[in-house]
Amino acid sequence: MFPSLTTCFLHERSARMLTLLIILFLVGLLILVVTIKQPFLQLNGYLIVSLFFVLLVIGLNIFHFTTAIAILVLMLVLIIWLLLGLVGLIRRTPQLLAKLNFKFKLALFIATVWFIIASFFIFLILFNLVNFTAVFLWLIFIPVYFILALLAYYVNSFLLTRSFKSPITNQILLILGAGLFDGKHPGSELKRRLNKAIQLSQLADRVAIIVSGGQGLDEQRSEASAMKEYLIEHQVMAQKITIEDQSKNTWKNLVNSQQIILHHFDDKRSIAVISNQYHLLRVCLYAQKLHFKVEPIGVTSDYQLYPSASIRELISILLLHPYRHCLMAIILAIIISLV
Structure with a gap:
């Protein structure tokens, strides 16, 4: 009995390690494809997203339920952040909202609706209230990429604001x-x-x-x-x-x-x-x-401006290369659904 349990444990551990190695390889390949001839700042952003993604996958493999709860909480936080951003744009800076083009407004609306729907289904899956095949599951996890992108935006911005070193002389x-x-x-x-x-x-x-x-x-x-x-x-x-x-x-x-x-x-x-x-x-x-x-x-x-300002900035950055970010979101969502 004991040898069989040990063997099963080792096989399970080996399978997890193999999964992680495959994911690391795919993420590395993805970074290589999307960052060829791209400026360093974009490469930095993709690397930060990929690092968060690897940590997320490791968490899903080792602390499955806890990590899933963390994803759900992050998605709910981001929904609140998006709604605060919308309210901020409408109430605090209505003139800025009027200046935004239709593509930007549409992206903001779709993102908010998609996050709400995805959060609802993740909640149902988490407590075994509904089952989805992998074919549909990846659609639910697409917003995860944009959570990681928001975290990467904050990290990249933090590093950038501390990069100034030149003396003010000429x-x-x-x-x-x-x-x-x-x-x-x-x-x-x-x-x-x-x-x-x-x-x-x-x-x-x-x-x-x-x-x-x-x-x-x-x-x-x-x-x-x-x-x-x-x-x-x-x-x-x-x-x-x-x-x-x-x-x-x-x-x-x-x-x-x-x-x-x-x-x-x-x-x-x-x-x-x-x-x-x-x-x-x-x-x-x-x-x-x-x-x-x-x-x-x-x-x-002003800290009250951060929800609307940061969401506006993130969407503007994503819209610089919308198809590339959508492709990355789909690929990472498929990987998560298979894990």
Whole structure:
């Protein structure tokens, strides 16, 4: 009796190890396929997602029920996060919601509905209230990838905000615009960016500042002009400030500012871009796409903005390569359903 039990245990352990090795190989192959010729930040994000995924699979193999409960809890937390994000967009930043394109709004709506449905079915499966074949099970686990992507977004953003090391001596500070309060003056989030630039500009005389932001439909002036006025009111010399007031979004902020730097700054200065911490990852991804070498400087934000801001940023990042992320979500969901 005892030898047979030992043999069964060893066979079961070997099967688990083999499963893990196969999964590690498939994940490594997946990383290799999707990150060929991709910027380091994207590779970093995929690696973080893959690391979380490997830990998840190990947990499912060793602590099956506990890990499944953890997945369900994370999905419920993310549903609350999505709903808070939607409420935040509608109540706190209605002008931002109006600016979002249809594809973004549709992605946000589908994600919320899918997470609610998937959480409900995972709950039923967990307590043996319903059984699904593997053919349908992988559909339920697709949202798991996006949970891991959100965790990777936070880790990547955290690492990115701590990467700034260059001394502020002969530098260009690029301040990205944000919505104006009452359509005329910098709001609280924009003031945080401007205050950081004021602090850094006081450390060296040769610092140049570019303020970037056009005029929104709900604004009575360009964001750049309001930013310049604020800086001058806080003892920054006007001749240090260059205005870029034609951009309507983050991508145009960087495109237009890059052109200004190429045409008006001949010396090879390092360029530091200042924005809120939740925004920096997307900024740097855009900059890498433009071959625009920038160093990120992050500023803190009102904690109440984080649900709407982080969800908005994550979806914007995912929509840079939607088909690739959908493919990865499907592959990882199939692997989980087979485990």
